[in-house]
Amino acid sequence: MMSPLDGRLIVNDWAEATGHSVDELVKIYDGLHEKIGADAWLSGRATGEEFADAVDRPYQATGTAARPISIANPDAGEFAVIVDKDGRLRWDKSDIEGAHLVVLTGSDVDDAYLAGLTQAGVSYIVSEKDGVDLKNSLDVLGTEFGVKRLMLEGGARTNGHFLNAGLVDEVSLVIFPAIGGKSNTPAIFEGGEDGLAGGARLTFISAEAAGLGSVHLRYRVERP
Numbered sequence: 001m002m003s004p005l006d007g008r009l010i011v012n013d014w015a016e017a018t019g020h021s022v023d024e025l026v027k028i029y030d031g032l033h034e035k036i037g038a039d040a041w042l043s044g045r046a047t048g049e050e051f052a053d054a055v056d057r058p059y060q061a062t063g064t065a066a067r068p069i070s071i072a073n074p075d076a077g078e079f080a081v082i083v084d085k086d087g088r089l090r091w092d093k094s095d096i097e098g099a100h101l102v103v104l105t106g107s108d109v110d111d112a113y114l115a116g117l118t119q120a121g122v123s124y125i126v127s128e129k130d131g132v133d134l135k136n137s138l139d140v141l142g143t144e145f146g147v148k149r150l151m152l153e154g155g156a157r158t159n160g161h162f163l164n165a166g167l168v169d170e171v172s173l174v175i176f177p178a179i180g181g182k183s184n185t186p187a188i189f190e191g192g193e194d195g196l197a198g199g200a201r202l203t204f205i206s207a208e209a210a211g212l213g214s215v216h217l218r219y220r221v222e223r224p
């Protein structure tokens, strides 16, 4: 994740304060992503919208669909994983910037949606419980897709869900020299009314200068 000193989430709200473009900041972030060497990244539905071909535009596909798992590209070495419980995002491509797409859905999605994903060459995992079973989905990504290291890449609510579920083992954050300060906007972790303070203890791993005045912080996460 990347944030200004005040931890705000929405990059467009604070990038200007750095004197650099969003693209320049993202380039620093992407360089660190490469260095960490994850073979998968995961985002929530709202962040996924920024990459999707459409929202709430159903596929017209027919036929039955495999459940609970469909692996469209067994040779993929890098994965872009999107949590989309109700199947609201439409994908007409099978990758995001070269990373093979895997959609995590709830059990209620219809066969037309899954058949549409299959026609687009997208893989998916359908949860068997209510909502999206994050723990089981991570297990399946490891065992069936061969994912070894997954970077959780927001947004705030998805980060909160994973932290609450005890599924985050490290926080990696690039802090840029900026103050966003926009009232009533989310921080990089959001945990609703209950917050997240009870869910994790952080142990310092490292702090390194990362370019354009930023600092890359890493903390190990343990359950209290």
Ligand SMILES: NC(=O)c1ccc[n+]([C@@H]2O[C@H](COP(=O)([O-])OP(=O)(O)OC[C@H]3O[C@@H](n4cnc5c(N)ncnc54)[C@H](OP(=O)(O)O)[C@@H]3O)[C@@H](O)[C@H]2O)c1
Pocket: 001, 002, 003, 008, 009, 010, 011, 043, 044, 045, 046, 047, 048, 050, 083, 084, 085, 086, 088, 131, 132, 134, 153, 154, 155, 156, 157, 158, 159, 161, 186, 188, 190
């Ligand atoms: N600063 C950064 O580094 C950074 C990184 C990434 C994203 N962002 C920004 O973050 C913003 C979006 O963040 P956000 O917090 O609003 O949304 P988000 O986390 O991207 O997506 C939230 C949605 O994901 C789905 N979801 C997540 N966890 C789930 C679970 N356990 N079970 C079922 N569904 C789950 C839900 O979709 P449904 O509502 O469909 O159920 C939920 O509403 C964007 O503006 C993006 O640009 C910033």
